[in-house]
Structure formats: C-alpha cells, structure tokens
Amino acid sequence: MGRAGWGLSPPGVLFAVLGLGALLLPFLTVAANRIVAGDGVLPWRLAAPAVTLPGTAAVMAGLLLGLPSAWPRLRFAGSILGLAGLLWLLMQGAPALLVGAGDYARVSPAIGFWCLLLILMLLMADALAQLAPGSLARGALLAAVLGTLALILWSGTLSQLSILQEYAGRREAFADAAVRHLALAFGSLATAAAIGFPLGILCHRRSSLRTTTLPVLSFLQTIPSLAMFGLMIPILGWVGDSVPGAQAIGIAGIGFAPAFLALVLYSLLPVVGNTVTGLAATPPSALEAARGMGMTPRQRLWQVELPLGLPIILTGLRIVLVQNVGLAVIAGLIGGGGFGTFVFQGLNQTATDLILLGALPTVALALVSAIVMDILVELASPTPQGTA
Amino acid sequence: MRIGVGTILRPALVLLLLALVLRPDWFAPVFRPLAPEGAPAIYARSSLLSLSLSHLGLVAAATAAATLVAVTLAILVTRPAGEAFRPLSRTVTNMGQTFPPVAVLALAVPALGFGAGPTLVALFLYGLLPIFENATIALSTLPPATMEAARGMGLNRWQRLVQVELPLAFPVILTGIRLSVVIALGTATIGSTVAARTLGEVIIAGLLTSNTAYVLQGGIIVGLFAVLIYDALVQLEARLARHTGGRRTA
Structure with missing residues (x-):
C-alpha cells in the first residue's frame, strides 16, 4: 500500500513466475479415446508457430x-489479456491436434492450462481486491463474464474439446441434471427458510428454546453428508411404505425425497443461527427508541429488528445456498439426480471429462451463488462497508 | 440441564460406537429386518475397525498437514512483509470455500488417480481454508495492549510470536481446525467412491446392493464418530478459552 511509481506487486511477481513456469507444462492432452490416458502437448507444439505465438x-x-502494483486497472486488463490468450490456444490447438488423430481421439485441457487459468484468475482477483469495485460494478462484471462464457460455449468454437463432446452426447440428460440440481439446491433453501425463519424468531424470543434447538441443529450439521443421505433412505422408505398416499407424491427411500430432506436438515443451522444472531444484533439504543415510540413487539420485529438484522440473515442464506449446491452432488449417489450423476458415472467409468462435466458446472454454480449473495448482503447493509 | 444431558449421553454414545465397531455381530438382530431377503445384515467384507482406523488416519494426516501449512501461511501474511498478500488471501479463502468438497475430490482423481492419494489431497486442500481464515483473523486482531506489553518486556519478534501471539490465537485456530475436521470426516466418507479405504465403503456397498442395513450401519458409525469428535473439540476449546481468559469465541 502507498507504494507509488514503478513498485512491483509481490503477488504479481509470484503469479508471473508461476505462470511462466506453467507455460512449460503440457497445455492439452491428446488421447486415442475417452478412457485412456493421453499424451501431453506443450503450448508451442499445439499447432504451427504462427498460430500458437x-x-x-x-x-x-x-x-x-x-506486475506494477500502482496500476490495478492495468493488472486487471492483464488478467483479461492472459485469459484471452488461453482461449486462443484452446481454440487453435484442439482442432489442430485432432487432425489425423483418429475418429475416437479426444483433446482435453492439461495441467498447464488449469494452472494458467488458476493463476490468471488469482491475478484478476488480486487486481479486483485492489480496485475494490462497488456492488453494482461487481454485478455488472459477473454478468459480463457469464455472458462471455455463454457466448464462447454457444458459438461452438470449443466444441472439439472432449468435455463438450461428452456434453454433446448428453444434451437432454444435462438439462435434466441442471434442473434437478437447481431444484434440490434452491428448493431445500426455500423450505429451510420457511421452517428456519419462524423458528429463529421463536428462538430469539425464548432463550430456553434457543439453548435446546441450536446445539441439536449443529450436531445435525456435523453428520457427514453421505451418512446423512444414507440415513434418510430407511426413514423415508418407511414413511413411503406406511403412510398412505406418500408414495404417490414421490416420497420413497431412494431418489429425490431423501436428498431433499437431507439438504433441508443441513440448511436449518445457518438459517436459524443467523436469524437469531441477526435479530440479537439490533443496537439497544434502536430498540429503546422503538419502545419509546410506542411500537408493539410485533412492530419492533418487522420495522426495526428484521431490517437491521437482514445482512446477517442473508449471510446465513448465502452459506446454505453455497453448501447445498455442493452437497446436492451427493444426491447422484442415491438416485436423486443432479450434476452428481455425471460425477459418479465418470468416476465409475474413469472418464475424466464426464467427471468434469458434472464438477465444473457445480463449481461455477457455487461461485456464482456466492458472488450474487455477497452482493445482496452488501446491498442490504445500511453502511457500504458491510458487516464482515 | 446441560451437564446432565452431556454426562449421561456422551459415555453412552462412546460405548455404542465402540460396540458397533468392535462387536458388529451384536447388532445383527437390529439390522436384520432392513436387509434384503438372504443378504447379510452385518458388513463383513472388511473389518469395521480397520476401516475406522484408516478413515480416522486419513483425516488426522490431512488435518495435521493442513494445520501446519495454514498456520505458517497465516503467520506470513500477518507479518509486515506479507501484507501485500492479505487482500488476495482473503479472496482466495472466501471463494475457495465455495468450492464443493466433493468437486475437489472428483477433480483430484484425474490428476492423481484412484485410491487414498486424491482423497488425502482433497482433504488437505479443503482443510487449509478454515484454519487459515481463523488463524489470520486471530493473529491480526490480538489485543494491542498485550502486544505493546510484550514489546515493552523486550521480547524479540520470534519470542513474541511463539510466547504471546500463537498461544493467544490458539483457541480461535482450534475452532478452524474443528471446522476442518468436520468437513474432512464427511469428505473422507465420500472418498470411498474413489477407492479410498474409509467407512463410506459400508454405505456405498449398501447403496449398490440396495441393502439398507449396510447403509444404516455405516451411516450411524460415521455419524457417531463425527458428532463425538466435534463434541470433544468443542469441550477442548471451552477448556482452553477458560485458561486464556475466554478472550474471544468465533
């Protein structure tokens, strides 16, 4: 900080050294088919020198x-330029490598590509941390990034890559998985909010309820996800068998219902806990003033405590959403659908690109959810600095 | 009330867990109705004790390595020389924790193959973040008066770090370790899908053969381990916080 002129940014130096090193690693791999391990190809051997240069x-x-620490905008532009370079290499390298490699040949990004992608994204994050854009600017940036990504995928310039070939063979299954994944993550969030929110308000009012509810919920949170999903199976199987009409609405031991219930149980602690913390964070002076104005407890809750506690409550929802996007992958193991289906199919077939087809959208969804929720939390905070 | 429930429930759960792991046959009548016709009710393909030990060993090794690296990194970024890495490290911990642990595990497989290796790496990488986050917060929010006193006593930087800063930060770091351990126990369970030897094997075997008895058996054992370890670490934190004057709780 405060270093002006030509000072070098230490993270920038680190990224440059690591990035130049990563350029010496294989950038793409070519394999004879989708299962066998491929051979790595260095960046400058992808195609003719005039193309890769x-x-x-x-x-x-x-x-x-x-590198220069004083010009964050330039550093940001550098990260964009670098990412564009990566895209160029992918676009040019994949078709060039496939020429004469056989009908079943597959080209996938290799370690060098992933390292460079990570390094350039870290550079972007570092530059952005320096620039400290406001919430609207961050939202616009996110929209721009997603728009560019959509455009690249839609244009078909990368369709030669193995992961997109896996996608091409599974368009409908992918759309189904996406819908199912979103239904699991957002549906469980909505359900948990509908239960957890009133429960949080009750816990706020009665300390006896709070001291019994919160420990129970935090123990629930502790149970490993696979165990939790597994434990739901006999319980819901029993409900499906013994309650008339339960099976008709889809309650059974395997599938969507146990996954959904497990996610709801995991979501309760962040929702209830943060509602309690948010409501308790109202400054005593504000409560005093509200009382002095003659507000009833109900009015105080809706007009004072809730608006003031909203950032913390939203933070709870952020935790839940990010967590559930990730945990919904496990649903793939118990027939609950979602992107996890591809991940576990891929693991079974040792087909790396099928694993990626499930894992990458999940990671992207989790990141986007986190960024969007962070922006919402900031917008809900009375002071621009947020509550962190 | 809290003492009553804890003192009765804790030893009972420990005994139940020990019995489930060491004498699984005792529970055959309980699990029998859940197993399909003719299928065994008790998992016998490998001993539950060795699976438990291998599971806990993976978690312990990954958490120990993650603690060492994360605390070292946290010490570096809280020194004046590492200041420039602070904003970056905050972004990385914030965004890194949005990566689903399962995805980290799945992505480690293409790079490292099947077995315990990718699981260990995934547990280690994911475990870094909560520990680093807590250690950075703890080391950068030490009470100024105490630091001033340590400087006034003539302690050099190394002595201040070892004798004052780390002990004061320890309870908060321990909270980070607890979060890591809980995540690691869960992720290790899923590690059995990539052929790591963990208790998840029992659950997965149950899912593959539609044997609910296995699923329940594995689920209860893993769940009990997680809950008891979590509880033990909470107790340890409470005890330490009392020793160091209960400075902060995270």
Missing part, C-alpha cells in the same frame, strides 16, 4: 502487466 505472447504479456 499470439496465444503464448498474450499469456506472457498478461502476466507481465500484472
């Missing part, structure tokens, strides 16, 4: 632009 040059220039 602009890409590698852009990556190097991007890394170097990340």
